Amino acid sequence: MDADLLRGGFTNAPVDAAHAFRAAMNVMARPGTVETLAGAKPPAPLSVAAGVLLLTLCDPETPVFLAGVHDCAAVRDWITFHVGAPLIGPERSVFAVGGWDDLMPLDRFTIGTPEYPDRSATMIVEEGETPLVNAILRGPGIRSTAAARLPELDAFQRNAALFPLGLDFFFTQGGRVRAVPRTTKVEAA
Amino acid sequence: MMDLRENGPETATEMTDYNFAYLDEQTKRMIRRAILKGLAIPGYQVPFASREMPMPYGWGTGGVQVSAATLTPEDTFKVIDQGADDTTNAVSIRKFFERTAGVATTEETSKASVIQTRHRIPEEPLREDQILVYQVPIPEPLRFLEPSEVETRKMHSLEEYGLMHVKLYEDISRHGAIATAYAYPVKVEGRYVMDPSPIPKFDNPKLEMAAIQLFGAGREQRIYALPPWCRVVSLDFEDYPFEASKADAPCDLCGADDSYLDEVIMDDSGTRMFVCSDTDYCASRRAAGHVGAQGAIEQEGAA
Numbered sequence: 001m002d003a004d005l006l007r008g009g010f011t012n013a014p015v016d017a018a019h020a021f022r023a024a025m026n027v028m029a030r031p032g033t034v035e036t037l038a039g040a041k042p043p044a045p046l047s048v049a050a051g052v053l054l055l056t057l058c059d060p061e062t063p064v065f066l067a068g069v070h071d072c073a074a075v076r077d078w079i080t081f082h083v084g085a086p087l088i089g090p091e092r093s094v095f096a097v098g099g100w101d102d103l104m105p106l107d108r109f110t111i112g113t114p115e116y117p118d119r120s121a122t123m124i125v126e127e128g129e130t131p132l133v134n135a136i137l138r139g140p141g142i143r144s145t146a147a148a149r150l151p152e153l154d155a156f157q158r159n160a161a162l163f164p165l166g167l168d169f170f171f172t173q174g175g176r177v178r179a180v181p182r183t184t185k186v187e188a189a
Numbered sequence: 190m191m192d193l194r195e196n197g198p199e200t201a202t203e204m205t206d207y208n209f210a211y212l213d214e215q216t217k218r219m220i221r222r223a224i225l226k227g228l229a230i231p232g233y234q235v236p237f238a239s240r241e242m243p244m245p246y247g248w249g250t251g252g253v254q255v256s257a258a259t260l261t262p263e264d265t266f267k268v269i270d271q272g273a274d275d276t277t278n279a280v281s282i283r284k285f286f287e288r289t290a291g292v293a294t295t296e297e298t299s300k301a302s303v304i305q306t307r308h309r310i311p312e313e314p315l316r317e318d319q320i321l322v323y324q325v326p327i328p329e330p331l332r333f334l335e336p337s338e339v340e341t342r343k344m345h346s347l348e349e350y351g352l353m354h355v356k357l358y359e360d361i362s363r364h365g366a367i368a369t370a371y372a373y374p375v376k377v378e379g380r381y382v383m384d385p386s387p388i389p390k391f392d393n394p395k396l397e398m399a400a401i402q403l404f405g406a407g408r409e410q411r412i413y414a415l416p417p418w419c420r421v422v423s424l425d426f427e428d429y430p431f432e433a434s435k436a437d438a439p440c441d442l443c444g445a446d447d448s449y450l451d452e453v454i455m456d457d458s459g460t461r462m463f464v465c466s467d468t469d470y471c472a473s474r475r476a477a478g479h480v481g482a483q484g485a486i487e488q489e490g491a492a
Contacts, residue, residue: 014209014217018261021221025259029228029401029416057225059218114346118226118235140231140378141416164380168229181229183378183416 005074008041009082010055016040020056027179028168032137032146034178043074049172050097050124054083057122058095063088065109067098070126097124100151106159109167117164120182125151127173134189137180147189148178156186210257211289216240220258220412224403227414232377233345234328234411242407249282250407252305252324259320259403260286260303265293267301272309272449272466279307298469308371310392312448312470315400317417323386325406328413330374330384350382353424361429370434376422383413385421391435391449396421438463443474444481 010016016039023035042051058064064085066075076087090096090108103123112120132149135156150156159166159182166182180186208214216238223237242250260266266286270279274296282305283294295301298311305322315321327333331341334352344350353374360368373390377383385396386404396402402415415421425431439446441462448470450463462483465471475484 013214015262017214017217018209021217021258022261025221025224025228025401028225029414057218057222059215061215061219062222115342116236117230117233118223120226122225140419141228143418164230164233168225183229183231 002077005043005077005081008043008051008078010039013055016052017056020052023177024053024056024170024179027170027177028141028181030141030146031139031180031184032142032148032178034176036175037172037177038175043078045069045072045126045128046075046078046097047126047172048175049177050126050170051078052175053124053170053172053177054079054085054095054097058083058085060084060086062094063092065090065093065096065098065121067096068102070098070102093121095122095124097126099126099128100130106155106167111162111165111167114165117166120165121167123167123169125169125171127171136187136189137184138187139181139184141181142184148180150180150186153186153188156180156184160185207289209262209290210260210286211243212240212254212257216254217258220254223412224255224258224414227403227412228401228416230381231415231419232375232381232383232413234406234413237410237412239407239410244281244285246408247326248278249305249307249324251405251409251412252307252322252407253282253285253405254407255403255405255412256282256286256303256305256322257290259322260290260292262291264290264302265295265300266290267295267298267304268306269304269309269311269467269469270307271451272311272470273468275468296469297473298467308387308389309449309466310388310395310398312445312465312467314395315398317399319400321398321400321402323388323402323404325384325386325404325409325411328384328386328404328406328409328411330372330382345381348380350376353382354426357424357426361426367425367429367431373431374424376424377415378420379422382424383421389435389449390423390431391433393421393423393431394433436463439481440465440471440474441481441483443471443479443484445471445474445479 037049037052040051109121130151135148135150137146168181170179223235227235268279268283270276298313303320307324371389372387404413423431436450448465451466
């Protein structure tokens with residue numbers, strides 16, 4: 001067993017997770033805002049922010065899908081040791097982690113049912129090489145409008161049209177996190 | 190053995206009787222996932238596996254669990270019960286988190302970062318950096334009209350809210366006005382009808398605010414949420430528009446005419462006085478020199 005995979009978890013789990021959750025809640029409640037997550041040192045290519053989100057929100061009750069380059073031995077072993085989440089295909093995953101292009105097509109993921117729209121997947125999109133376009137956000141959590149850079153607009157417009165069903169997105173880069181929930185209306189800037 | 194803590198053992202926390210904020214970490218993760226889905230689907234009641242808390246149902250177990258999953262050690266916590274900081278329920282919940290989370294507590298609305306409330310929204314407008322946690326007894330606005338959970342869930346999924354309008358219409362036909370005075374139903378973002386918990390309808394217009402609002406119902410095992418500036422409309426009719434009503438009097442202690450009032454019976458001969466239900470609002474107004482009709486008498490009596 002590689003001793004490195006034992007490293008990089010929370011030093012003080014209750015307090016680190018509490019701080020991380022407040023940041024995650026704040027970005028989900030206020031689309032467009034950016035917060036910083038810290039406390040985890042996950043193996044590459046997993047970003048610090050994505051690692052912290054997994055440690056804070058996932059456990060043996062939440063199957064996780066790893067897309068593309070994120071589906072590697074180092075990340076799988078790290079999640080298995082620190083989080084304990086089952087690793088699974090996209091269809092039944094509760095959380096999915098990967099680059100934007102690797103997560104496509106989005107219609108593989110569960111969007112909830114009309115009676116239980118909360119039973120939908122949460123995407124953790126690692127911002128990497130994918131070029132971003134400027135977007136204007138409207139909706140709950142935004143007083144008038146907010147500006148954001150997104151991988152594309154169509155996917156979010158289609159997702160918002162599914163409301164109250166749909167997917168919720170975290171975007172992570174290094175230690176930074178932001179979110180676009182299903183309620184956010186996206187337009188070209 | 191190698192040391193897995195990157196920062197060495199000196200940063201390890203002291204051993205205490207309880208985990209931070211009482212709940213175990215897996216329970217908090219479950220509650221946190223429910224809160225995030227609640228914020229993503231404003232007004233929709235997310236089922237969660239409510240835990241048994243060291244206080245009876247009806248004492249705010251839902252709010253306590255949401256607060257426990259939300260608090261950080263740096264927070265300043267305030268608890269109000271019907272607007273008051275000094276009632277049994279508020280005092281015991283405040284003490285609970287002083288002991289189990291070690292958070293600072295306050296009675297001042299402006300100094301609190303997390304406020305747990307039973308049946309009121311503070312008079313002072315909340316800021317972006319504050320969180321309001323409601324204790325909810327019955328989260329389902331349709332429950333008293335339709336007892337079956339299977340049916341009400343279907344009604345929410347089909348957006349079938351006619352029954353609620355019939356209820357408000359019956360109010361008008363019987364009383365000449367919408368008599369519902371508290372737990373007044375609202376529609377969130379044009380989709381879900383939501384019970385704002387038994388706050389007076391005077392507080393309904395404040396539901397569109399800068400702070401994040403979280404609702405926890407322990408016995409009924411539901412969490413729901415309102416993101417900041419979420420559209421919240423109180424249900425009404427064109428010819429009987431919603432009215433945020435309060436007792437038609439100023440506060441007898443601080444003279445405020447814009448705050449929600451409690452009516453207090455003073456003696457056996459029916460003497461009564463109106464006082465702000467928000468004790469912090471009233472106290473800070475009096476500290477600033479505002480005096481109501483009976484405020485001066487009370488000060489003399491206290492001296």
